[in-house]
Amino acid sequence: MPIEKQFADSMLGTFRNLFQELADKNAEGESFDKLKTKLDRMEQLAVEMDDLSAFSAKLTTEGLFVDFSNLYGEIAGALAAKQYAKATTDEELLEQTLAAYESSLKNYENEPKQKPLYDILKHIIDLGRSGISYPVFLRVCEEKGLYKMMEGGAVSRGGLVEELTFNQIFNMAVPIQKTTELLKVYDTLSDQSPFKTPDLFLFGLERTRIDWHYHPVQNRWDAIVRGWERLFELVFDWLDSFADFAPADFRWAALGDMQRTMRNIKRTNDCNPGFLKERERIFFEYFQLKWDDIFTHETFLNEMKSGRIWYSDELFALIQETYPHCKPFSKPPKELIQHAEDIHHHQRFKRPNSFELTPADQKRLSDLIGEEKFKQIYGKA
């Protein structure tokens, strides 16, 4: 069975378009034939293979992407050189350059996200049409950094601000630090540039350095959150496993098999304290953190502030109250079990609005990703 059409189209679409673009310009010759062979091979693999990741790996390891790109560059370069060779005067060169920009401008006309790029292109074209000579046009473009801006400078800052806003909406601590730092570097490089746009190559290097710095920070953060979440869960399940609702609870219920259900419950009754002690040992071994350290730790405070702690305040206090009793071969005191039953029967276990955005953040997110996409995810505007 071939790769699904939508995936094949998304992976090969660009290559098909590039090939067609050259065909439309009447490209021909040995390189163009080779280019066709490369595209044919990609199409053949899309039909022969059924696994998307294998298909992607094959395109890369067989060198089809790079061969196609190189051949395309060679053919397009030769076509452009031929075209420019026809131009004998500066005026003709200027005209050809501006015509190329005008053709690109059309692609960005109806793309709101590309407005900065559109504005830069428009500025360049207006400059070229202002009656100046070709070398003056080239010089002014360099002096004003218009080529640099065209590389995507203006677009990229907008992208960084959006990334930061997204991270702020979801209060993701490490990504916020990272994007804030990236934005700072971007602005510093802009300020240092005579064109007020950063050297994107240099920015790329700084981005690599910052990504490199934050990768282990994020891993540590995630591992700590995962560690204490598991500890809470073990205590929470342990207490509930003694409650009257346990036999009907999805955590233990084995459909139509009460004996198995009761065995599941007993396993939690008997084993969770031992599991908890081992998990605590590992958590301390990894991060030198104990149960009491969790509640003042930045990861916990951030997750609580962000509404990503599912347990209500009342249930969370009960978990903390239960913790000292959760020891191997022990049982929770009766009053704690009754409290758990009361919370469960009156459905006070879940923190109100946990895992929900505030109306203000919903608005920010809707503005950021667009109303339509927001509705798809959240089902409302």
Add this chain to the structure above:
Amino acid sequence: MCRFVFIYEKQTMEQRHQEYLDYYRVRMRKYENNSLYAHSFESEKKLFDALSQCERLEDFRAKVEGENLALNNAVALVKDQALARLELYQSIKEFVRARAPRQILDMVDGVGSVGELTTKVNETEVKVGIEISVDQLTWYFYSDFIAMENIEVWQTAEIPAEWQHEIRHEWVDETIAEGRKLWQNTVLPESRKWSPDWQFDFGLIAEDRHRRLIPVPEDVVQRRIQQFKTYRGI
């Protein structure tokens, strides 16, 4: 009349020559006193000097072609950027990533055209890109920590005797069997699509670029390495 046209054209050509000089001066100054672009500055300076020394603008084109100045300019920029990347990757001990700029620097002076330069740079980036992906297969180790922690907890937790067979043996054996099956049936075939002879290389875990991503003390890592061997049957 003829004399007037000649003088006018001469003045126009002189003015155009001057305009080109101004343009190439701006290009040169863009890189001036910027250590990142030392080669590019030299190369742009050569272009500017060449134009300055030409009596007539038309001579400049011949000089650019004759002395390969356009190619040298492209080579200079590639060299500057490769040197900067190499320095960065070495400073952060990303030695696999550093292969691309190093290989580019090794070949860059031998290219004969801008087209060849582009092709060789692209080929190097893709080749090293695959090597980076293969190197990152080392991350399978840390991503198995959850399973290994589970196994360790089940094996060592203080639990009543009635549960010991089920938890210490059945659960552990099932998890290990599943881990080995997944390794043989999925991880190995997927990884070998990128590198046909790929085997997990335990030596890479200690390399700084991988070790720094595992946020636990060294004695834990050593213990997990042994557990990983058992869990994945390597």
